[in-house]
Amino acid sequence: MKSGVPSTSPFRLPSWAIRLARRQPNQIVAASDRMRFVIQLALTNITAQTGGPFGAAVFESHTGRLIAVGINVVEPTNCSLAHAEVVALANAHRTLRQFDLGTPGLPKLELITSCEPCAMCYGAILWSGVRKVVCAARGSDATAIGFDEAPKPKNWVATLEDRGIAVTRDLCRDEAIAVFQRYQQAGGRIYNARKRLT
């Protein structure tokens, strides 16, 4: 199986995302290049109008081999769970046939995401078995254009790191913010859970 493209996905990806994953080199070595691929997923998702301005991918940490991709497909899949990180993790589980991506015998895996995880995705990362998370935009950058990230534990970074999941933030942050701004300027839909009652 070609890396990065699961045979079947619990969250169906648009065909452009599968083609884009297939066009990637076998290994993407530099962390910033991995992130730029993920930001390209986010950007193409909004220009193709297939979802929100978020992308993610799972890579082998050492080799840079692409294991799985994810984009926000909440609207086209009619599923509130289909955040980019959840989709990427679900596809990685499917591709590797492993519910623990940190199981002995697997290469160390990392999640690259164009935005810090929301409350749900923070929890999903904890259970997934990835050993590292690299984020571009801050959660506050997403809320700045109207998305609701919902409260995580205040010490969420320390919680991940205490459990052996390294966290890197702000890699290519400006490029990810630019995708958010483009989405906002294009009048992209901001769907939310319920607004906080005031």
Place this chain on the structure above:
Amino acid sequence: MKSGVPSTSPFRLPSWAIRLARRQPNQIVAASDRMRFVIQLALTNITAQTGGPFGAAVFESHTGRLIAVGINVVEPTNCSLAHAEVVALANAHRTLRQFDLGTPGLPKLELITSCEPCAMCYGAILWSGVRKVVCAARGSDATAIGFDEAPKPKNWVATLEDRGIAVTRDLCRDEAIAVFQRYQQAGGRIYNARKRLT
């Protein structure tokens, strides 16, 4: 389509769960009866050895019509995301073809779960659109047999309620704990994310 049984599921349910859902009456009126059905899902999941001791379901709040069921199928689906609540919510989205279960025009929906949500499921509930969550066991009851629930915001109940999601706890708690204890006594597998480093 028969209620409670999606035509296709992003997380495949074992056949016994589909049969059990089909055998339910069209409406389950009492909250405790809804919870007992969910605890029966959790119990059957361990006796059938198809996953962990957790069950959940989405109901129409007023009528008691069963919309979707979920059980923990992390191991058989090879997916760390496949907690009972996530599976039930994903199936509800699939059945109703709606990414917002609280959208105008839909009856109010509620999630009944045999255990309080973990960190991930707390976030998933926020995004789902359900208007109420009813829990049996406490998170601390799950950690008492070795499961890792991971830190949620300390005020997670208030966070849900502030966003219009009512929370009821401890309904049939002892019955849900009994399922946990049975799982533990049977030597059921306790899979975790990484243990907290000490």
